[in-house]
Amino acid sequence: xxxxxxxxxxxxxxxxxxxxxxxxxxxxxxxxxxxxxxxxxxxxxxxxxxxxxxxxxxxxxxxxxxxxxxxxxxxxxxxxxxxxxxxxxxxxxxxxxxxxxxxxxxxxxxxxxxxxxxxxxxxxxxxxxxxxxxxxxxxxxxxxxxxxxxxxxxxxxxxxxxxxxxxxxxxxxxxxxxxxxxxxxxxxxxxxxxxxxxxxxxxxxxxxxxxxxxxxxxxx
Amino acid sequence: xxxxxxxxxxxxxxxxxxxxxxxxxxxxxxxxxxxxxxxxxxxxxxxxxxxxxxxxxxxxxxxxxxxxxxxxxxxxxxxxxxxxxxxxxxxxxxxxxxxxxxxxxxxxxxxxxxxxxxxxxxxxxxxxxxxxxxxxxxxxxxxxxxxxxxxxxxxxxxxxxxxxxxxxxxxxxxxxxxxxxxxxxxxxxxxxxxxxxxxxxxxxxxxxxxxxxxxxxxxx
Amino acid sequence: xxxxxxxxxxxxxxxxxxxxxxxxxxxxxxxxxxxxxxxxxxxxxxxxxxxxxxxxxxxxxxxxxxxxxxxxxxxxxxxxxxxxxxxxxxxxxxxxxxxxxxxxxxxxxxxxxxxxxxxxxxxxxxxxxxxxxxxxxxxxxxxxxxxxxxxxxxxxxxxxxxxxxxxxxxxxxxxxxxxxxxxxxxxxxxxxxxxxxxxxxxxxxxxxxxxxxxxxxxxx
Amino acid sequence: xxxxxxxxxxxxxxxxxxxxxxxxxxxxxxxxxxxxxxxxxxxxxxxxxxxxxxxxxxxxxxxxxxxxxxxxxxxxxxxxxxxxxxxxxxxxxxxxxxxxxxxxxxxxxxxxxxxxxxxxxxxxxxxxxxxxxxxxxxxxxxxxxxxxxxxxxxxxxxxxxxxxxxxxxxxxxxxxxxxxxxxxxxxxxxxxxxxxxxxxxxxxxxxxxxxxxxxxxxxx
DNA sequence: GATGAATGAGCATTCATTCAT
DNA sequence: AATGAATGAATGCTCATTCAT
Numbered sequence: 001x002x003x004x005x006x007x008x009x010x011x012x013x014x015x016x017x018x019x020x021x022x023x024x025x026x027x028x029x030x031x032x033x034x035x036x037x038x039x040x041x042x043x044x045x046x047x048x049x050x051x052x053x054x055x056x057x058x059x060x061x062x063x064x065x066x067x068x069x070x071x072x073x074x075x076x077x078x079x080x081x082x083x084x085x086x087x088x089x090x091x092x093x094x095x096x097x098x099x100x101x102x103x104x105x106x107x108x109x110x111x112x113x114x115x116x117x118x119x120x121x122x123x124x125x126x127x128x129x130x131x132x133x134x135x136x137x138x139x140x141x142x143x144x145x146x147x148x149x150x151x152x153x154x155x156x157x158x159x160x161x162x163x164x165x166x167x168x169x170x171x172x173x174x175x176x177x178x179x180x181x182x183x184x185x186x187x188x189x190x191x192x193x194x195x196x197x198x199x200x201x202x203x204x205x206x207x208x209x210x211x212x213x214x215x216x217x218x219x220x
Numbered sequence: 221x222x223x224x225x226x227x228x229x230x231x232x233x234x235x236x237x238x239x240x241x242x243x244x245x246x247x248x249x250x251x252x253x254x255x256x257x258x259x260x261x262x263x264x265x266x267x268x269x270x271x272x273x274x275x276x277x278x279x280x281x282x283x284x285x286x287x288x289x290x291x292x293x294x295x296x297x298x299x300x301x302x303x304x305x306x307x308x309x310x311x312x313x314x315x316x317x318x319x320x321x322x323x324x325x326x327x328x329x330x331x332x333x334x335x336x337x338x339x340x341x342x343x344x345x346x347x348x349x350x351x352x353x354x355x356x357x358x359x360x361x362x363x364x365x366x367x368x369x370x371x372x373x374x375x376x377x378x379x380x381x382x383x384x385x386x387x388x389x390x391x392x393x394x395x396x397x398x399x400x401x402x403x404x405x406x407x408x409x410x411x412x413x414x415x416x417x418x419x420x421x422x423x424x425x426x427x428x429x430x431x432x433x434x435x436x437x438x439x440x
Numbered sequence: 441x442x443x444x445x446x447x448x449x450x451x452x453x454x455x456x457x458x459x460x461x462x463x464x465x466x467x468x469x470x471x472x473x474x475x476x477x478x479x480x481x482x483x484x485x486x487x488x489x490x491x492x493x494x495x496x497x498x499x500x501x502x503x504x505x506x507x508x509x510x511x512x513x514x515x516x517x518x519x520x521x522x523x524x525x526x527x528x529x530x531x532x533x534x535x536x537x538x539x540x541x542x543x544x545x546x547x548x549x550x551x552x553x554x555x556x557x558x559x560x561x562x563x564x565x566x567x568x569x570x571x572x573x574x575x576x577x578x579x580x581x582x583x584x585x586x587x588x589x590x591x592x593x594x595x596x597x598x599x600x601x602x603x604x605x606x607x608x609x610x611x612x613x614x615x616x617x618x619x620x621x622x623x624x625x626x627x628x629x630x631x632x633x634x635x636x637x638x639x640x641x642x643x644x645x646x647x648x649x650x651x652x653x654x655x656x657x658x659x660x
Numbered sequence: 661x662x663x664x665x666x667x668x669x670x671x672x673x674x675x676x677x678x679x680x681x682x683x684x685x686x687x688x689x690x691x692x693x694x695x696x697x698x699x700x701x702x703x704x705x706x707x708x709x710x711x712x713x714x715x716x717x718x719x720x721x722x723x724x725x726x727x728x729x730x731x732x733x734x735x736x737x738x739x740x741x742x743x744x745x746x747x748x749x750x751x752x753x754x755x756x757x758x759x760x761x762x763x764x765x766x767x768x769x770x771x772x773x774x775x776x777x778x779x780x781x782x783x784x785x786x787x788x789x790x791x792x793x794x795x796x797x798x799x800x801x802x803x804x805x806x807x808x809x810x811x812x813x814x815x816x817x818x819x820x821x822x823x824x825x826x827x828x829x830x831x832x833x834x835x836x837x838x839x840x841x842x843x844x845x846x847x848x849x850x851x852x853x854x855x856x857x858x859x860x861x862x863x864x865x866x867x868x869x870x871x872x873x874x875x876x877x878x879x880x
Numbered sequence: 881g882a883t884g885a886a887t888g889a890g891c892a893t894t895c896a897t898t899c900a901t
Numbered sequence: 902a903a904t905g906a907a908t909g910a911a912t913g914c915t916c917a918t919t920c921a922t
Contacts, residue, residue: 006922010885014885017885033339033341035255038911038912038913039912039913039914040912040913048886048887049886049887049888050887050888050913050914051886051887051888051889051914051915051916052885052886052887054913054914054915055885055886055887059913059914060913060914112339115335115338115339116339118335118401118405118410119253119254119332119335119336120410121253121410123409163428166420167420167421167424167425167428168428170402170420170425171399171425171428171429171432174398174399174401174402174425175395175396175398175399175429176395176398177398177401178394178395178396178397178398178399178401179391179394179395179398181338181394181397181398182390182394185338189343190338190340190341190346200386200387200390201387204387205387205390205391205394208383208387208388208391208436209391209395211436212391212432212433212435212436212437213432213436215432215435215436216428216431216432216433216435216436217432234902258894258895258896259895259896259897260895260896263905268903268904269903269904269905270896270897270904270905271897271898271899271903271904271905271906272902272903272904274896274897274898275902275903279896279897280895280896280897454881473779473781474779475695478915478916478917479916479917479918480916480917483884488882488883489882489883489884490883490884490917490918491882491883491884491885491918491919491920492881492882492883494917494918494919495881495882499917499918500916500917500918552779555775555778555779556779558775558841558845558850559693559772559775559776560850561693561696561850563849603868606860607860607861607864607865607868608868610842610860610865611839611865611868611869611872614838614839614841614842614865615835615836615838615839615869616835616838617838617841618834618835618836618837618838618839618841619831619834619835619838621778621834621837621838622830622834625778629783630778630780630781640826640827640830641827644827645827645830645831645834648823648827648828648831648876649831649835651876652831652872652873652875652876652877653872653876655872655875655876656868656871656872656873656875656876657872666901670906674906677906698890698891698892699891699892699893700891700892708907708908709907709908709909710892710893710908710909711893711894711895711907711908711909711910712906712907712908714892714893714894715906715907715908719892719893720891720892720893
C-alpha cells in the first residue's frame with residue numbers, strides 16, 4: 001500500500017516536472033520566439049538544469065511539439081464541451097468558431113506553435129516522434145468534432161445536407177484559421193499586418209465572416 | 221551621351237546582379253528552408269562572393285524581405301491585370317481568389333516568404349528598413365485592389381452594398397489565405413497537414429469556398 | 441553455518457554481478473569503441489542501473505581497466521598452461537607467440553583494451569588504482585613467463601645463452617606485438633591498414649617472423 | 661607581374677597559416693592527448709580564432725589527420741634519402757629501422773598520431789577525406805621504400821631472395837613498430853609500460869632486434 | 881545494495897557579418 | 902565594386918558522476 005503510494009507519487013511528480021518544463025518553455029518562447037529561445041533560458045526559467053530538460057524531451061523541437069500538443073488538447077477540450085451542449089448544429093458550428101478565436105486571443109503562444117509546426121520539414125521526426133503522433137491525433141480529433149457539428153446540423157435541418165461534411169469541415173476550419181491569424185497578428189503587434197487602418201475591428205469582421213459561412217451552409 | 225550610356229548600363233547591371241542574388245536566395249531557401257539556408261550557400265548559388273551579398277543587402281533578413289517584396293509585387297501585377305479586365309465586381313473578386321491560389325501553387329517559395337515574415341519580431345527593422353516599407357506598400361496595394369473590386373461590385377449591383385468594402389476586403393483576403401495555406405501545406409507534403417484523407421480535393425473545396433463567399437456577398 | 445552460507449552466496453553474487461558488468465562493457469565497447477561507449481549503454485546492456493555500475497567501479501576508466509585486467513589474466517592463463525607443457529624452451533617460446541596471435545584474433549576486444557590503455561595519461565590513477573596495480577602485475581607475470589621459457593631454452597640448449605633473458609623477453613614480446621597488431625587491424629577492417637595488398641597472408645607472415653626469431657635465438 | 665606576385669604571396673601565406681595551425685595542434689595534442697585537446701586551446705595556441713581553424717580543417721579529426729600526414733611525409737623524406745645512399749640492401753634496411761626509432765624518439769607526437777589513427781572507426785571519413793587519402797598514400801610509399809631496400813639486398817646478395825619482398829617488408833615494418841612502440845611508451849613515461857626494470861636499455865634491445873632480423877634475412 | 885533522476889561542466893561546430901586589399 | 906579570409910559569439914546537446922530515497 002505504502003509502496004504503491006510512493007510509486008504513484010513519483011509518477012505524479014515526474015508528470016508535474018514535465019508540465020513545469022513546458023510551462024517554462026511557453027514563457028520563454030512567447031517572449032523570444034522559437035529560434036531565439038535558448039535551452040539555457042528555458043532551463044533557468046524552469047529552475048532546472050539543462051540536462052534535465054533533455055531527460056524529458058529529446059530535443060528543442062520535441063519540447064516545442066509538447067506546447068503544440070498541449071494547445072491542441074486544450075482546444076479539443078473546449079470544443080468537446082461545446083459539442084455536448086444543447087444547441088442546433090449551426091449554432092454548435094458557430095460556437096466552435098467563436099471559441100477558436102477566443103482561445104487564440106487568450107493563448108497566443110499556442111497559435112504561434114501551430115504556425116511554427118507547419119514549417120517543420122524534418123519528416124522523419126514528425127513521422128516517428130511520439131509527441132508528433134499525439135499532435136496529429138489531436139488535429140484529427142478537432143476535425144472530427146467539427147465534422148460532427150456539421151452532421152448534427154444536417155440532421156436537425158439547420159445545415160444544408162448537400163455538402164460533404166468532411167470537406168465542409170476542412171473548408172470552415174481553414175478559412176476560419178485565416179481570419180484568426182489576422183486577429184493574432186494584430187494582437188502580437190506585428191508591423192507586417194495586412195491592415196494599417198487601425199480602426200478595423202476584428203469582432204465586426206469575424207461576425208461578418210460567421211454570417212457568410214452561416215448563409216453558405218443554411219438549408220435552402 | 222556615351223557616359224550617360226555607361227552609367228545607365230552600370231545601373232542596369234547592378235539591378236541585374238541584385239535580381240540574380242534574389243534568384244539564388246529563392247532557390248536555396250526553397251531547398252533548405254529559411255533558417256537552414258546560409259549566406260554561403262546563397263553566395264555560391266549566385267556565383268558571387270559572400271561579401272558582395274552584403275553590398276546589395278544590409279543583412280540576411282533584408283535579403284529575405286526582397287523575396288517577399290518580389291512575390292507581393294508579382295501578385296499585385298496579376299491582380300492589377302484582372303482589375304482592368306471587363307467583368308462584373310463579383311467576377312473580378314472571384315478571379316482574384318482563383319489566381320491567388322494558382323499563384324501560390326505555382327510559386328510556393330513566395331507563400332513561404334509570406335508566412336515567414338509574419339514571424340519576424342524585429343520591430344525596429346520592419347519599421348525603418350527601406351525594403352520593409354516597400355513590402356508594406358505592396359500589401360496595402362493588394363488590399364486596395366480587392367477593395368476596388370468590391371466597390372465595383374457594389375456599384376454594378378453584383379455585391380451587397382450594405383458592407384464596408386474595406387472590412388469585407390480584409391475578411392475575404394484573410395479567409396482565402398487560410399484556404400490557400402492548406403493547399404500549400406498539402407503541396408509541400410508536410411506531415412502536419414490538417415487532413416490525412418487524401419481524397420480531399422483542394423479544387424472542390426476551393427470552389428465551395430468561393431461559392432460561400434459569393435452567396436454571402438450577393439445582393440439580396 | 442547458515443549465515444556463513446548466506447554471506448558466501450552474497451559474495452558470490454556480487455562477484456557474478458561484477459563480471460556481468462564487465463561482460464556488458466566488452467559488448468558495448470567492441471561495438472562502439474572506447475570513447476563512444478557510454479555508461480548508459482553499458483548499464484542497459486548489463487540490465488542494471490547506471491548507479492550500480494558506480495557501485496562496482498569507481499569510474500569509467502576503472503571499468504575499462506577491468507577489461508584489460510581480464511584480458512591479461514586470460515592470456516596469462518593460456519601462457520601458464522603452455523609453460524607447464526613438456527616441450528623444449530624454443531618450442532615453448534614459439535607456442536606462446538602462436539597462442540598470443542590466436543588469442544587476439546579470437547578476442548579482439550582485449551587487444552583494443554591493451555592499445556587503449558597505453559594512451560591513458562592519468563598517471564595518478566594508474567599509480568594508485570587497485571585495478572591498475574593488478575593490471576601491471578599481470579603484465580609483469582606475462583613477461584616473467586616468457587623470460588622463464590627463454591631460461592628453459594638456455595638450459596636445455598635450444599636457445600643461445602649469450603643473451604640476457606629479460607631483455608630478450610621484452611624484445612620478443614614487443615616485436616610479436618607489432619605483428620599481432622597488424623593482424624588485428626586487418627581483422628577489424630580498418631581503412632588505415634598498412635597494407636592494401638589483400639593477398640598478404642597473416643599466417644605466412646607470422647610463420648616467417650617466428651622463423652626469424654627462432655634463427656636469431658638458436659644456439660650457434 | 662605584380663598581380664601574379666600578389667596571388668602567389670597570398671597562396672604562400674595561406675599555406676603558412678595552415679602549417680601554423682598544424683604546429684599549434686601538435687603542441688596542444690602532445691600536451692593533452694587528442695580527446696583532451698580542445699579546439700579552443702589549439703586556436704589560442706595558434707593565435708587565431710576558432711572559426712579560422714574550421715576554415716582550414718573540416719573538423720578536429722581532419723586537423724589531427726594533418727599531423728599524421730606531416731609525420732608520415734617526414735618519415736618518407738628520411739627514408740627516401742637513405743634509399744638513395746650508397747649502401748648494400750641489408751645496410752639500407754637496417755638504416756631505415758634505426759632512423760625510424762630515432763624519428764619517433766625525436767618526434768613522439770607523430771607516433772601518437774600513428775597510433776591514434778588506427779583507432780578511428782569512421783570508415784566514411786577515412787575513405788573520402790582528402791587528407792586521409794594522402795595519409796594512406798604516404799603509408800603505401802613507406803612500404804614501397806622498405807620493399808625496395810629488400811629488393812636491392814636480394815640483388816646485391818645481402819638478403820636471402822627466397823622471401824617475398826613485399827611480405828618481408830610488412831613483417832619487418834610491423835615487428836619494428838612493436839619495438840619502437842615500447843621505446844615510445846618508455847619515453848612518454850607511461851605507467852603501463854611492459855617493463856618496470858628501468859635498467860632495460862632500449863638501444864641494446866633494438867640492436868639485438870636488428871641483429872635477429874639481419875640473421876633471418878641473411879643469404880645462407 | 882540498488883536505483884535512476886538530476887546535474888552542469890564541457891565542447892565542437894556554425895554562420896552572419898566585417899574589412900583589408 | 903568585389904572579394905574572401907577572418908572573426909567570435911552563440912548554442913544545442915552529451916555524458917560521467919552524484920546522491921536522495
